Amino acid sequence: MLRIGTWRSAESVDVVACGWRDSGPGQPRTGIKLIYGIDGRPIPDLDGLRVATLVARGAEEIAELLFDGADVVFTAPGCCPAAPVVAAGIWHYGWTRRDRGALAGATVAGLALAAQPGPCSVEIWPDGRSSLDGDVTTAAVRACLAAHFSGGRYRTPEVTVPLESVRLSQEAPSRIGIALSAAAR
Template sequence: MLRIGCFKGWAGFASVDVLAAEWSVLSMELLAACLAARVRLLVDAAGTPRARCAETVKRIGGRAAYVSDGPARARPLAEALTRRMDVVVTGPVEEAAPAAAGIWHYGWRPGRLQELAGAAAAGLVLAESPTPLVVELLRDGTSTISKPDDAPGEVRAEEVRACLTGTFTTPDIVVDLAAVRVSQTGHDRVRLEPPTGRRPPPREQRQMLIIDGAAYEVRV
């Protein structure tokens, strides 16, 4: 199981493998704690120059990469994690974080349509929640949405379902969100079982991943 967290300024963070956060609320203490615990960070620069964020990470001993411009996309982020980066700096990252983590950790290829659909649905829930959540992501794309101990709010099936309406399209997958099965499995625990997604229309978009001053072109 892979645990992906979302830090939203709460005074603490759960035990996770990957943490999505905004640079403006990411203290140096938390950054150092994540590096020490080997928690990979996907960071939204949020107006701060991305290269500056990466340099800050390097100054405290971490390995950092950044996407030169454009929105957060799963495959460039996964490529950076595969290259053993501790921190990857990009744009708003919560939607893409579960897919990026799954591609990196489980090795999902583009044809893994159910797995990618599940990660996309979980990413939407992360992005739309005003409070910190944790996604427990399985290899088959099934996930459980929970929250850190003592974090504010509740995790309830009806609120999670409200995040999943219409059709969601990413560079990796098209998901009919109404077909995602949502169930309450315990206190502050909601399970998402994804449908098989569809391939998105063909596209030739690429992003530049910058690592130690070198630029790597990654297909989105």
């Protein structure tokens, strides 16, 4: 399973840290990967880490840099807020454009994660199902998602997700399950 989290504070850059508890296809790639959004704030000193020299503009570019061995990837302003989560799934599970259900699930999980104001995490399974952990409720997550879905759909270069396909369930006071109906596949 793939676990992705954020931490935010006024003095830091937003960060998505991806930790692995299992291995994906090919050689095992375990550890921590950092994906920073560049938005004019100073970039922290990252001595000892392999920093990508290119700034990624979307999920496929982020994943490509992770496949190339980068420990840290920077994203351009205006990058899809779900892109880091989708990219981590592509890198970890080896998803391709044929894995529409998994990509759609990761897109919804990424949007839900990006909308949270404080520390939060998602766990993503190989089929794209996920759970969101933090100070969250289904009503708040549904409202955040609805704000992103123009005309009832969210489009990325990889997939289009209809809002009516999103299934949220409050699994615990601080945990929401995220799944998609067959309409998103």
